[in-house]
Structures are given as structure tokens and as C-alpha cells.
Amino acid sequence: MFNFIKDNLILNDPMILGANISIVLTVIGIVVVLTYFKKWKWLWTEWITSVDHKRIGIMYIIAALLMLFRGGVDALLMRAQLTVPNNTFLSAQHYNEIFTTHGTIMILFMAMPFLLGLMNVVVPLQIGARDVAFPFLNNLSFWSFFFGAILFNVSFVFGGSPDAGWTNYAPLAIEGSPGPGINYYLLGLQVSGIGTLLTGINFIVTIIKMRAPGMTLLRIPMFTWTTLITSFIIVFAFPILTVTLGLMTFDRLFETHFFTLTNGGNPMLWSNFFWLWGHPEVYIVVLPAFGIFSEVIATFARKTLFGYKSMIISLVVISGLSFLVWVHHFFTMGGSAALNNVFSITTMAIAIPTGIKIFNWLGTLYKGRIQFTAAMMWALAFIPTFIIGGVTGVMLGMAAADFQYHNNYFLVAHFHYTLIAGVVFACFAGFVYWYPKMFGHKMNERLGKLAFWFFAIGFNVCFLPQFLLGFAGMPRRVYTYLPEDGWTALNVVSTVGAVGMGIGFVILVYNVNYSMRNAKRETTGDAWNGRTLEWATTTAVPPHYNFAVLPEIKEIDAFWHIKQQNKGTKKENMEYKPIHMPSNASTPFIMSVLFFVGGFGLVFELWWMAIISGIGILACMILRSLRSHKEDEGYYVSVDEIKKLEQKFQKEA
């Protein structure tokens, strides 16, 4: 075993060695702090085993911010390497591992959890529910995501990271990659994917079955609509990933022949399967982002969302079409002209409902009364920036032209424009917007705007030149280039922009700390003069049961209209009833640890470890089945307790 550790612990690279040491120190530091302040029990009962959607949401977001840090550092390292030609800052192998982890982390371990976190915090409040439909599964979703991410992240210090790109194409990922790296990719994403699928099911049932009285589907807020549609995409797309990862795992571990070069395997099948999942995946991240923008723009333009019904129809059309475009990721793989034509048309067709949404947002601004808060600035900047990504997407979608744009920096710029302007801006907007609901105070506006300007301007400086680099013929994923290529100047500009983004991120994180210490505490649940139900709670951070009594819902933007009508009326004596709440759950955490251990065992072909973990996971499931009637009993919040909490809050108001 000592040899096993010695062979796989990566100590020869100074950067990785430094990372190793800081990880160890951080873990020790956390253990010391928790022990000194006697917070272990608090951590276990208030956070780890909590089934409260608000807590789970916050944990998702914290994880996402940590992953944003790692993915961002990856990006800065890549930009540093590419600033000058023939650079020796990173070796080819190291660079390849970095861009692979950058892509995988940003999409699967940053964007997904950030959005899932916001969905968790906000959606039950928006529909007036006490929690999601399956709180136990919700906890399991978070911990399986977390441990899948840990499994993936451990790779760069132990065994070597995957290095075949986030798309992990065969044959490179099979015959071309001996070593545990790719196994980390396959197992880390597999474990994480379990959680996502469960979340999809959870939110569909929650939104369809647990809305407040009077809240018909055509009265729910737009963010809830996007959550619902996204959940449907998750339910149908993620099993494709499960199978695809599973098939390659079998190829690598058990010598089957799905994507191999020998014995009848077909590497192109991986490309097809991966993108059959992969394209809906990018819509899984962009649709909730659209929902966030709808909320933020309506709130700060102080106007109802323009074209509610047409927004819903375009969401449904986008989600349907998202399953019909996957071939556009490999127009150049040798398909017939007819095939490429069909997929060109479906790809360009997706631009139509997306364009409709952009016009509807502009319509929301029209005759509004626009306030330029930090959250609003993220949402506003999205419109012009995303549309650059969108139109370049249409250009790429024209297959005949794609033969020139494919696999070079034009493509890289396109997807960063759509993903960053679309998804990351939304994450930041949603984070700032719902921050008071999560923590009871606002983030500092001045720092927030400063972070915005650095990031948004830095982003454009970084990626706009990359369109030109694509036209100049620079392929993607190259770790270096030659001076005579003529690409140096644009690369330098791009790096400067990346630094700007880094500064913006640092300011944003600093803002969290600064606001925690200095910001005024919110006294009501309505930080922004909001329009939707989540702002109708009695306190800034809702009580764990969310609402003591629910208002009756008569229209869209229910809370806004209630406020318009109830100007000045005091709350009459509410009739409280005991509230049934779900109990904490510890099995999911244990199961997820076992998933990690089992996954780790499979990565290194330690069959005994995998089998024992597998038995453990089955044992957890058996235990859950036998005890679910007891575990699900929950507890009641008594009327006295409710009265005490609600009155205390009202006094503070």
C-alpha cells in the first residue's frame, strides 16, 4: 500500500506540491477551528444532516464559489501559459490536465450547483411551500454532488487529473490515456450525476404538487417556471450521461468494446452520446439563468415581466429543441451533407425562441422605472453580451461555415460568451439579489458594482479578441504556439482581460466578508420591494417553516399586488395551526461517503474497496426502506412556538 501511495502522490511539480500542502493545512485549520469553538455538533445538526431547502441551497452555493475559485485559477494558469509563444510555464501534460479540469469544474461543479443552490433556496418560497417534496432526497442530492466533486478534485494531487478535455473523446480517453486520470472523470461525474437526477425529480413534484392555494401554474414566478422546465430536461438527459459514462467505465475497467478501436467498438458513438447529453446540459444551466434574469429585471424595472405566456412557450420550445441539435458539435466528423443540413436547421431554429426572450426582456424595461442596483447591472449586462454569444452561435450553426470555425478560438469565444454572460452573470445576479433572503443583510452596493465592472469589462477584453484568434487559425486546446503564427498580441490582450476577471471575483468574495461585518441587518423579508412570494416572509431570513400562514394567490406577481392593495393595513390575528416539518437525515451523508470510497476504489481498480462500499450503499438503502416510516414522521412546530417566533419578528419590524 505504501508503494501505491508513493506512486500516485504527485510531488514533483512545485505548483501541485504547493497545492497539496495548502490543502492539508486548510483541512487541519478547519478541524482546529471547529474543535476550538466546539462546533462539531452544530455543524452536524444544523448543516450536514439538515433537510431544510434553504440550508441545502446555501451549501450548494458555498461549494460552487469554492469551485469557481479553482476553475478560475485553472483559467489564469492557462492564460499565463498562452500569453507568449513557446512558453515553458506549464508542460503540455500539465496544461492538458488544467484545461480538462477547468471545463469540467466550471460546468458541472460550479454552474450546476450554483443554480441548483439558488433553486433550492428560492423555489419553495416562491410557491409558498414549506420545503421540497422529498427533503431526504434533497439532502442526498447535495452530498452525492459534493463527494462526486471531491473525488474529481482529488485527482490532481493523487494519481493525475483527467487530461482528455471535458468532452473526453474516445479513442484518446481510452487507448490514449493509461493511468487513473480518466477514471476520476468517469466516476466523479457519475456519483455527482446521481444527485442531479434526484433534484430534477424533486423539483418537478414540488412545483406540480405543492403550490399555495390559488397559485395556478400560470401564476407561478418565471424562475419557478424555468426550474420546472429545467427539471424535465434533467430527468431525460442525465440518464444518457449515466449510461455513457458507464459504458466507457466498462471499456476502461472491464475491457468491453463500446468505444474502443478494436473488436468492433466505435469511438464516434461516444461523441454522439456525450453530446446527446451535453447539449441539453448547457440548456440545463442557461434556462434557470434566464429565469433569474426575468426576476431581477422585473423587480428593478419595477414592472411586470413582459410577455409571461410567450416566455413560457419559448422555454418549452427551447427545451424540446435542445434534444434535437447535438450533431452540431461535430459537423466536421464526416456526416453527409443532408445530415449536417438537418442539424444546421434545428440549431439555428433554437435562436428563434431565445430571441423572443431577449425582446421580452427589452419589453420589460420599456416604460419601466429602472434602478441600477448591483444585481440589476449583472442582469442588464447580460443582454448585449449574451447576444454576441448567440449570434456567433448561429454562425457556427451554419454547418458550411462551421468547417472554418470549429475547434478553434472562435468556438471558445462563442461558448464563453453564452456561458459566462448567460450563466455566470446570472449566478452573480441571483447571488446578490437573494443574498438578503439567505443571510439577512444585503451585500455592499459599491463593492458589488466595482466587482461587476472589473469582471464584465475584463470578460470582454479577454474573450472578444478570441473571435479574431479563431479567424487567424488558432486551434483550441493547444498548450503553446509559435512566434511566427502572429497570435501573440491578441493572446496578451486576452490575458489582461482574464486578470480583470480575477480581480472582480476577489472583490466579490471580499464583499461577502465585508458585508458580513458591516452591512445593516434587514428588518423585513422584503429587501428590494419585491414582486414574488419569497419576499413575503415575516423575517429577512425566513423561519425554518417558511410561512406561518399563506396568503391567497390571485395573480402573477402575487406579493406585489397584495402590497398595492394592502397599503397600511396591519396584520390581523392570524389563525395558526401546528406545522409539520421533516426531520434531519444522516443516511445520505454516509451513503455519499461510501460513494466516494467506492468511486475511489474503482478509479484505482481496488476491487475490494469498491465491493465493500457497494455493500455499504445497499445497506444504507435497505435501512432507509425499513425505517422510512419512522424517519419521515418529522416533528410538529406547535402553535405557541409559531406565535412566539412570528411575534418576535413583528416586534423587530
Next chain:
Amino acid sequence: MFSIYFMLAILIIVFALFAFMLTKYRDRKNFNNKNYKPDMHGSTKLEIIWTIIPILIVTALSIPNAKALYELKEPPKSTIDKEPIVIYATAADWKWIFSYPKENIETVNYVNVPEDHPILFKVTAADSMVSFWVPQLGGQIYGMPGMVNDQYLQADEPGEYKGMNSNFTGAGMAHQLFSFVALEEASYQDWVKKTQENAPKLVEETYEKLMLPETVDEMTFSSTHLEFVDHGNDSEYAMNIREKYGVEVKGIKVKVDGNEDNENEETVSNNGSHSNH
């Protein structure tokens, strides 16, 4: 180019509308409340307009796209009278091997062609999925073991053009480059004849070494590998060669044997026991 104009037009329209909305409707001290309509729900008329116009634009773009897609499968129109020269372009980690079956010549990492003459490249690969691309001359096409993709390229003027692999194939991908040299007709014929007379024959053992994952210098031969193997039909050849030479095809505990100075070489170990069922 056509599409770029359409896209620019869309950008300008949206940017203009956006700027207008932000300036006219921003909240300020002298905000005119008559301009504030908080309950505006929408406009079916506008929805129809901004659905139909994009549909028309997409249709307009699809027509030249479809036409171009079919045309790209055919030889270039300007030289339709000339017989295309057939060259097999085979990628192997991390080099490019060009075989001229009719002339019975093989070159590595460079390809000489006559100017103003259609070349039909038959693109395939020995081991990885590559993308054959000469950006200054045309689009790219993937090459894969067991499959052959056709791509017509033509250099209208003589010159040296940069060719590359634009699909990620691992550590040496950035160095998987080749020179695409367009010569004047006479020089080209001259080169063909000289190569046929003077270049060494391609011995199978030399070719096997080309299947190993590393970068190499330019080479020239007066016979092709097509006698030994047709990668377009045989996807297993390179893997078998690698096993024969002990390069690890798939395994778990690969030792990094201190090859830091050879950045563009794949780790090579000799424990490649590929156990069979």
C-alpha cells in the same frame, strides 16, 4: 460573409434598443411618471412580429448554407476540368503521413502539391480522432481509424501554408503540424520525379516506428504504407504495433519515468500487458 452581415444587423438593432431603454427609462429625479406603465403585460402583435422575422432570417440563412454543404462535397468549380490528385492524409500521434498512391510517394509532416489544382485528400487516422485543417485554404475534416473522409483543397497561388490538427489528441497535439506547400506545376512534377528516383523505399519497420506516440521530423519515401495497411479499413493496426513495442495501450499504474524534459512525448512504459478474455 452573408451571415456576418445579418448577425451584425441583429447586434446593432438589439444594442440600439437596449441603449434606448436604459437611457429613457432609468429612474431619476425628474422621471416623468407618464412614462411608467408598471402593469403592462405584453403585446401579442409584437410577439408575432419578433417571431416571424427571426424565422425569416433563419430560413434566409439556411438556403446558402444548404447549397454550400452540398458544393463542399464536390471538387472546386474553378478547376472542374482538372483531374484531382488523390492524397491520403493519415494522422498518427503526433505526425501527419501523406501517401500519393498514383505517384507511389509518401511524405511525413509536409505535403507538396501543384498550385491551382484540386487535391482530393482522403483523411484517416491510425490512432486518435484528428481534424485535418489548413485554415488559409479551407475547412477542416475529422480523420478517424477505420473511416475515410474526403476533403477537397486547392491552393490558387503558390506558397507555403500552415497545416495542423485541430482536434485534441493529447500531449503532442500542439506540435502535430505540417507544411502544405503549393509549387508551380513544373516544380511539382520535378519534385515527384526526383522523389521517385532518389527517396528510399518505405520499409515496414520504419512505418511501425511511426505508429509510436512521438513527434518526428519531415521524411520522404518512394513507396507508400498502403501496401502494409489501409487505416481506413483497419482500426486496430496502430494499437497492435504499440503493444508489440511495449507501449502501454491501456493500464492503470503508469510510472512517469522522469520524462519532464521531453514534454511532447507520451509516457512510455513497458508493462503493457493487455490481458485478453
Next chain:
Amino acid sequence: MSNINNSASTNTPLEYQSETGKLNIFGFWIFLGAEVSLFATLFAAYFALKNGTVGGPLPNEVFDLNNTIVMTLILLTSSFTSGLAINEMRRNNVKSMIIWLIITLLFGLGFLYMEVAEFVHLVNEGAALGTNAFWSSFYLLTGTHGLHVSLGIGWIILIIMQVLKRGLTPDTAKKVFVSSLYWHFLDFVWIFVFTGVYLLGMVG
């Protein structure tokens, strides 16, 4: 709280009489939607790799269609007996329900036994998991189905234990019902396997 069905009429089946029951059953239908996607992908892999038969026997050389027909009949019957169990549950006949569930399980075990025996036979004929692309897909598709059946059998055993201990309550009724949905689904998938893999394999 959530939409409480105020009309707790005596016509509401037991499994729908609790909030959790309604949510769980609806959630399980959505989960079955995901399972459709899962099996669809496995089928897609199978059909895409159908011609990768080099190095191994062809399906029509080694398939034993008689064996497969018996397996199919067994599974179909088990789906039927599962329906009978639910029928007994509706009439509150706990003992009969459990008997039909046990019969369903026995049929399930019979199906699994025959499938394993078939796999052993195939391996002996040179058609193993790693032989070629065709056989890899065959084993993954049928094997995933078989794994689902095995898990289902284990699950139903656990449920029978719970019914014996706590009787038929809205909670246990919900569990019986959900597991029966799962069992029917597995039968549904098998129809496609039988047709797409075995019948087409004999002809092709």
C-alpha cells in the same frame, strides 16, 4: 401547507390516502421517465454496435430462442401476478396479497436463473463481455435489465417484511404500489429486449 385532498372518500385507494403517498407515487412516475431514457440509451448503443461481431459468434448461432421464450412468459406472468397482488390489496386481503407477491418473486427468481444460465452458455460458446462490441452491448443491456430485476426482488422482499410487521397502512400500501409500478416497467422493457435483441438477432 400543500394541496390537501379534502375528499378522503372511501373510494380513494389506500396508497393515495396520505400526502407522502401521493407525492411518492407521482415522483416515481417521473423516475420511470428517467429510466426510459436510461434504457433508450442502452438500446441505442446496442443498435449502433450491432454489426461489431468480429471475433465472436453471431447471435443466431448461439441464441436459444426456446429458453428466451420461456423467460419471457415467466416475466409476463410475474407481471400479471403482481397485478393480482394489487387487486388483493384493494380488497384489503393482506394474506392473499402477500401470497401473490411471493409468487411474483418466485417467477422473478426463475427468470434470473434462466438468464444467468444463458449467460454461462454464451460464454462457453465464446461470446463473453469483452469479446466484441456486439456482445459488450448485449451484456450491458440485458445485464442492466437483470440487475434491475434483482434489485426489485430484494426491494419487494423488504416490503413484504414491512407489511407482515406493520400491516397494510397508507405507508405500506404506497410501497407495495410503487414497487408494482417498477415491476410492470421492467416487464415493459423486457418486451423491447425480447423483440429487439433476440427476435431481430435470430433473423439478422
